[in-house]
Amino acid sequence: MNAKIIGEDSEDIGLSVVDNNGESHQIELHKESGEIYAHVCDGYADKPRDRTPDENEYNEQARRYAKYYVYQERGHDTVDHAENPEYVDAVREAIADLSEAEFEQYFGPLHQQLRSHHDPSVDRLVDLPASVRTADAVVYELDVALGVDLEADAVSATAAAVADARGLDFEAATDRTVTEISQREIDDWEAVGEAVVDRVDPETVPVDVAAVSGIHVGYPNAAGEHERQPADSPLDRQPDATIELLPADPGPLSEFRGYLDHHLRCQVRDCLAGMGLLPPDPFQTVGFGKFIYARRYDHYDLYPEFHTADTGGGGLFG
Numbered sequence: 001m002n003a004k005i006i007g008e009d010s011e012d013i014g015l016s017v018v019d020n021n022g023e024s025h026q027i028e029l030h031k032e033s034g035e036i037y038a039h040v041c042d043g044y045a046d047k048p049r050d051r052t053p054d055e056n057e058y059n060e061q062a063r064r065y066a067k068y069y070v071y072q073e074r075g076h077d078t079v080d081h082a083e084n085p086e087y088v089d090a091v092r093e094a095i096a097d098l099s100e101a102e103f104e105q106y107f108g109p110l111h112q113q114l115r116s117h118h119d120p121s122v123d124r125l126v127d128l129p130a131s132v133r134t135a136d137a138v139v140y141e142l143d144v145a146l147g148v149d150l151e152a153d154a155v156s157a158t159a160a161a162v163a164d165a166r167g168l169d170f171e172a173a174t175d176r177t178v179t180e181i182s183q184r185e186i187d188d189w190e191a192v193g194e195a196v197v198d199r200v201d202p203e204t205v206p207v208d209v210a211a212v213s214g215i216h217v218g219y220p221n222a223a224g225e226h227e228r229q230p231a232d233s234p235l236d237r238q239p240d241a242t243i244e245l246l247p248a249d250p251g252p253l254s255e256f257r258g259y260l261d262h263h264l265r266c267q268v269r270d271c272l273a274g275m276g277l278l279p280p281d282p283f284q285t286v287g288f289g290k291f292i293y294a295r296r297y298d299h300y301d302l303y304p305e306f307h308t309a310d311t312g313g314g315g316l317f318g
Helices: 053-074 085-096 100-115 156-165 170-174 183-199 253-273 291-299
Strands: 002-008 012-018 024-030 036-040 139-148 207-212 216-220 226-229 241-245
Touching (some): 024 053, 036 053, 085 139, 085 207, 100 241, 100 253
Antiparallel strands (some): 012 024, 024 036, 139 216, 139 241
16 A cells, blocks of 8 residues: 655645555545545446445545545544554553553443353443344443543643643642542543643653543344444543454453453554555454454455454465
8 A cells, every 4th residue: 555645735635545456546635624525546436336345445445544644644633533543552552551440440340341241240330222132242332532641751840830820739630549530620631631732742742541431332233234322421522442342251350451452452453454554563463353344354355354363374464
């Protein structure tokens, strides 16, 4: 997969993208939203119904890669964060840095929901929709949002100054646990984080987990289409990653952090593979990442079955 920028103005940008099938695409999109408003490829039929399934997927890979290329080259927010491998990996790293108490606060409920499928003594926190045909035919989703780590040495002095200017006590807040802070205070401190980012180099800002949503439940309806029972969410912006787990046994909570680390590595793999890119070595892993990619791996011939242990004998990328 290759791309180059062939023209841009203050609002829009145009690219030439050559897909992994050797076909050239001219793609134009809006910088602010990432919306693609023009896409021409002489190598494939104009209408999706006139293309082969793999041709349609090469076409979609080119579109995903065009957005990501603009993000990388120009820094525009053209890719949904949960589909951006850099954001997903940042969430993975932030989870690794949580204290045990913080990890249990954010991810203990999801662990308990998964355990309820395997241990009758564990209460199920979220009731399954009435239209779920079997209890195990669900995908649990948890949105995760990142925030600035205001206690890190690189930003603590700036954060303290910003907090003081807003009438907030930085020292007192950093001595409290996440469970002791109200939602209103969380909102105030998120505003501080945004102000800090405006004052320092965003490339050096350390991040941590700021909030998670309730547990959403995805499931196939009677027509076989994916539906979602949404949960309440404190997030007022798009998530930086969405954890998507089947109700497999996650093991004890002490091992669940490693379970999530592997899952998010699989998601990074999916994001890159979906753009026609070869994931780096740490992300060349087998397992369930994103639900939609598990379907794609089953449907299109151009992907190995990354989500299964049997990749056809050729290895993941051989």
